[in-house]
Amino acid sequence: MKKSGFFNHLLEKNEIILFWVIAMELVLFQFLGRNFLTSGNVSNIFRHSAEIGLLALVMTPVILTGGIDLSVGSLMGLCAVVFGILVKVFGIDPLSAAMLTILTGAMGGGVNAALVAGLKMPPLIVTLGTFSLFRGLAEALTRGSESYSGFSEGFLALGNSDLAGIPAQVWIVVVVGMMIWLIVHRTTYGRSLRAIGYGEEGALYAGLPVRRNLSIAYIMAGAVAGLAAVILVSRLGEARANAGMGYELLAITAVVLGGVSIFGGSGHVTGTVLGWIALAILNNGLTRISDYEIFGEKISSVARELSGLLTGLLLIAALALTICMKTLAARRVAKQT
Amino acid sequence: MKRFTLSIALVLFALVSCKKTEESGKLTVGFLLKSKGNQYFVTCEKGAQAAAKELDIDLRVDGPIQADPAKQNEIVENWITDGVDVMVVACENKDSISTALRKAKQAGIKVVTYDADAQPDARMYFANQATAQGIGEKLIDSAAELTGAEGEFAIITGTLTSANLNEWIDAIKARQLEKYPNMKFVGIRPCDDQKDKAQQEATNLLSANPDLKAIVAVCSPGVPGAAEAVKQAGKKGAVKVVGLGLPSENRAYVKEGVTQAVILWSPEDLGYLAVHAGVALAKDELVEKDAKTFTAGKLGELQVVGDSIILGKPIAFDKDNIDDYDF
Numbered sequence: 001m002k003k004s005g006f007f008n009h010l011l012e013k014n015e016i017i018l019f020w021v022i023a024m025e026l027v028l029f030q031f032l033g034r035n036f037l038t039s040g041n042v043s044n045i046f047r048h049s050a051e052i053g054l055l056a057l058v059m060t061p062v063i064l065t066g067g068i069d070l071s072v073g074s075l076m077g078l079c080a081v082v083f084g085i086l087v088k089v090f091g092i093d094p095l096s097a098a099m100l101t102i103l104t105g106a107m108g109g110g111v112n113a114a115l116v117a118g119l120k121m122p123p124l125i126v127t128l129g130t131f132s133l134f135r136g137l138a139e140a141l142t143r144g145s146e147s148y149s150g151f152s153e154g155f156l157a158l159g160n161s162d163l164a165g166i167p168a169q170v171w172i173v174v175v176v177g178m179m180i181w182l183i184v185h186r187t188t189y190g191r192s193l194r195a196i197g198y199g200e201e202g203a204l205y206a207g208l209p210v211r212r213n214l215s216i217a218y219i220m221a222g223a224v225a226g227l228a229a230v231i232l233v234s235r236l237g238e239a240r241a242n243a244g245m246g247y248e249l250l251a252i253t254a255v256v257l258g259g260v261s262i263f264g265g266s267g268h269v270t271g272t273v274l275g276w277i278a279l280a281i282l283n284n285g286l287t288r289i290s291d292y293e294i295f296g297e298k299i300s301s302v303a304r305e306l307s308g309l310l311t312g313l314l315l316i317a318a319l320a321l322t323i324c325m326k327t328l329a330a331r332r333v334a335k336q337t
Numbered sequence: 338m339k340r341f342t343l344s345i346a347l348v349l350f351a352l353v354s355c356k357k358t359e360e361s362g363k364l365t366v367g368f369l370l371k372s373k374g375n376q377y378f379v380t381c382e383k384g385a386q387a388a389a390k391e392l393d394i395d396l397r398v399d400g401p402i403q404a405d406p407a408k409q410n411e412i413v414e415n416w417i418t419d420g421v422d423v424m425v426v427a428c429e430n431k432d433s434i435s436t437a438l439r440k441a442k443q444a445g446i447k448v449v450t451y452d453a454d455a456q457p458d459a460r461m462y463f464a465n466q467a468t469a470q471g472i473g474e475k476l477i478d479s480a481a482e483l484t485g486a487e488g489e490f491a492i493i494t495g496t497l498t499s500a501n502l503n504e505w506i507d508a509i510k511a512r513q514l515e516k517y518p519n520m521k522f523v524g525i526r527p528c529d530d531q532k533d534k535a536q537q538e539a540t541n542l543l544s545a546n547p548d549l550k551a552i553v554a555v556c557s558p559g560v561p562g563a564a565e566a567v568k569q570a571g572k573k574g575a576v577k578v579v580g581l582g583l584p585s586e587n588r589a590y591v592k593e594g595v596t597q598a599v600i601l602w603s604p605e606d607l608g609y610l611a612v613h614a615g616v617a618l619a620k621d622e623l624v625e626k627d628a629k630t631f632t633a634g635k636l637g638e639l640q641v642v643g644d645s646i647i648l649g650k651p652i653a654f655d656k657d658n659i660d661d662y663d664f
Contacts, residue, residue, distance in 0.1 A: 040418030048411050145497035149432030156436060236410055237436030240498065243407075287399070287415060304373075305402060 013329075014259030014322045018274040021318060022281060029285030036288050039165070047159075047167040047235070049280035051076070051228040051244065053273075054173055055251035056258075057180045058224035060272045061217045063255050064184065066197040066264025067116060067123035069218060072225040072251065074134035075108045076244025079229035081138045084148025084239030087155075094155040102226040108134055109222020113215035131248070138241040147240035151233070159235030169231045176224060181269040189213060197264025254279050257315050259322060282314065283307050363395045364619055366423040366612060367416040369409060370400030371453065375530055376583055377557040377604050378427065380664045381452065384608030385425065391634055392616050397421065404496065404530050406430035413437040417444050423615035426460070427452040431500040435459035447618035451611035452604075453501040457644060461618055461625040464611040465645040466602045469501070473508025475651050476579060477517070479598040480551045483577040487519035488550030491542045493563055493580075495530045495556035502555050505581075509553065523549065528559050535562025536569075543570050554580030560599060564590035584654045584662040591659050599654040605664055607648055610636055614646055 029036045046053075055072050062069045082104045086097035108130070115126040158168050184190040192213050195203040204210050225244075233239045258275030260267025286307050368385045370378040382398050389396035397416075401408035406429045414437055416424060424441055428434040428450055438448050438459040448455075451464035466472075480490055492509065494502050506525065513520050523546050528535035535558055543549060543566060552567070554560040560582035567576045568590070578596040583604070590596040613633040617623035623631060628641045640647045654662060 035419050038418060041415065044411070044414055044418055048414070143497075145503075147430075147432065147498055160436065160440065232407075235436075236407060236433040238406070238430065238433035284415075287412070304399070 013325050014318070015268070015271050015274055017318055017321050017325075018258065018271065018278055021278050021314065022274065025278065025281045025285060029281070029288060033285055033288035036285060041284065041288065043162065043167050045280050045284040046170045046173075048284065049276065050167070050169040050173050051232050052247055052250045052254065052280070053276045054176055054224050054228040054231070055221075055247055056254035056272050056276045057173070057177050057269065058221045059248075059251045059255050060180065060258075060260055060267065060269055061184055061190070061193050062123075062221050063252070063260050063262060064193045064197050064264055064267055065214055065217055066200070067214070067217070068127060068252065068262075069109075069112060069123065069221045070127040070248050070252075071108070071112060071130035071134055072221055072228075073244040073246060073248035074131045074138070075105055075222055075225040076229040076232065076247060077138040077241050078108065078134040078141075079105050079226040080233050080239040080243035081141050081148075081241055083230055083233055085141065087151065088148040088239075094152065098227075098230045101230055102223050105226020105229070106219050106223040108225070109219040110215075112222065113218035116218060117211045117214040135241070135245075138243075142241045147238055149238040151237060155234055156237055157234075159231055159233075159237075169235070172227070172231065176227070177269070177273060184269050189216070193217060194265050197261075197266070250279065253311060253315055257318055278314065278318075279311060282310055286310070363393060364423065364616060365395045365397065365419075365421045366425060366615055367412075367419075367421045368396055368398045368608070368612065369412060369424065369426040370398065371409075371427045371429050372404040372530060373400045373402050375404075375557065376586055378452075380583065380604040381427070381608035381611075383664075384603075384605035384610075385612045387605070388609045388612035388616075388634065392613070394612075394616060396612070401429075404429050406433045409434055410437040413441060417441050417446065421446060423447045423449070423619050425449045425451060425464075425611045425615045426455065428455045428500070429453070430498060431455055447615055449611050449615040449618065451607055453499065454645075461644070462614050462623070462628075462641075463645045464607060464614055464648065465642075466604075466607050466648050467651050468647070469504035470508045472581065472600070472651060473505045474512050475600050475653065476505070476553055476555070476581065477509045477512045479579045479600065479653065480553050480577065481513075481517045481520065483579065483597050484520070484550045486517045489521045489523045489546055489548050490551040490553060491523050491546065491549060492525040493535055493538060493542075493552060493554040493556070493559040494525055494527050495559070497525075497527045499556075505555050509555075528554075528556065528562060530556055530558050532558045532562040532565075535559040536566045539563040539566030540570065543567070543572065543576065549576055551577040551579065554578070554582070556580075557582040557586065557601075560596060561586050561590060564595045568593070568595045583664060584659050585664060587654075588659055591654065591656055594656075597655065599659070600651050601654070602648055602651050603664065606636060609634065610639070610646065610648055 035041055079101045083097055083101040086092045086100055087094055112126055112130055115121045116123045161168050163171055192208045195208060196210055200210060229243060232243050254276040255272050256262055258271030260271060287304055399412050409429055410433060417440060424446055435456040438455050442448050448460040449462050450460045454463045492506060526538035528538055539552055539562060552563045554563050560580035564578045567578055573595050579598045581601055582599045587596050587599045610633045630638050631641055631646050632638045
């Protein structure tokens, strides 16, 4: 395949496969589902997955360094509670409270950064610890039962209204996405992340500020988790400790589905975006399947239960296909020479 | 490149071939459960299906697999874009679901809640199984009767944030302080609407409070869970188990004498009533904030208090009558 044109420049093999997956999902759900490709439902697909999109975007640099951040979902819970307390208990206006919440997220990310970059602890262990720590803190702050609601209309609009026909929070995802794309693919900092992912020692000996750059990736992840928490609270109209539960795994799934190597070093932000879209469509589409009967069982009554199963299959199939294509291509090259 | 172009073409094809909404001409009613895994809501659904058949409507049943307020909001929003006519909703969380239900109301959809209410301005009527006070008092009265109105008791609930369960718990505590001063409340544990978790929490309660005399479970998976824990701890009869639950899930324990009393209204009737109310709203037979009574098919005339349609008084099931009920 000749590499030419703008798209080919951006798209790796894996991303082409994801395009196929998304196209197949669209056709399948349009055929089987009810009101699937309507403007209202397309809005819903992105509105309901904006938070996961944000986490996936910001997880990409972390995974590029060969790290992982399991704590972002829990940090969302903590940030949601902090936001609720700031607005409802201290009476701070939502905008300032949102800023402080993002700062709280960055501080949470800072804890990860200090342990991973400063103390050289393995990211999996560190963020597994903070995964429990942040959620536990959120539950302790609310005694598990308190929640905060009754936010102003203006604030709820962030999560529930449209801007130029597109859900307001999706604009935020677009802006964050472009920023992350620029950071990862157009700066020396971004290149250093991949260098760290290929080999930390090597990067260190090449004179790269490994500690600083690693720290930035984790702090960024924390800050964006705070932002995602604010958006989730605005969408639901309620802040409580279980916000974002399980989101970290969905975000990681999107990143890996997008072809970013879990061992670090290679991957594209475009892949992450496609992986996220593929997941978002799958989850929404399954809920829209009309009543068909298979073996006397109505599909729609089991469709939601299939979402976990199909997400897993999708991930494994997409990755297996990529590897198969790579192997085939390598063989072809070997034959020619 | 060819393959890429082809995939783009496919996407475009999908986009232009937008299918038209299926119009059956029937009223479409969305029936939302708190969670699909809970037998209580499965039984509510049965009643809803019966009402749907009677009223010749298109009923769509959905709910999160496990109790999850965020998922409930998503289902409601999807129904809004689908343009359902009526939504009948059991709310996991009062405040978050209200955000979505208000949107539904603005879109001209008739909204009825059942089992657990939303904020009053977010719905038109609430199909109320029984008043919180009625339920709470019935529970603590049975516990008091069984324990001679003295000794320690603990509560197992669904989740600590569940609004209707909390109202019942408040009623239990208020009644106990007022009428049974010799009873002592020692703790409350959430079971996340799961039997295993309830069993585990009840076991913890039993070992932490060796003098415990009664466990009161206010969510339906909590009753068999607590009973299993009491049975395995060898405290059958010494620790009384009472709670809100389905006769079918508790029959074995009641007959064995582990569980002494199960209290419930008919969830099937509740689902039936809620769908009837929603359809009546859509047909303008029931008007928001106006009714004094409401006639719901086979249930006959029911009382309306404010904007709650009251199903009736709870029933107590014990060894002698539990076989008369098949839900």
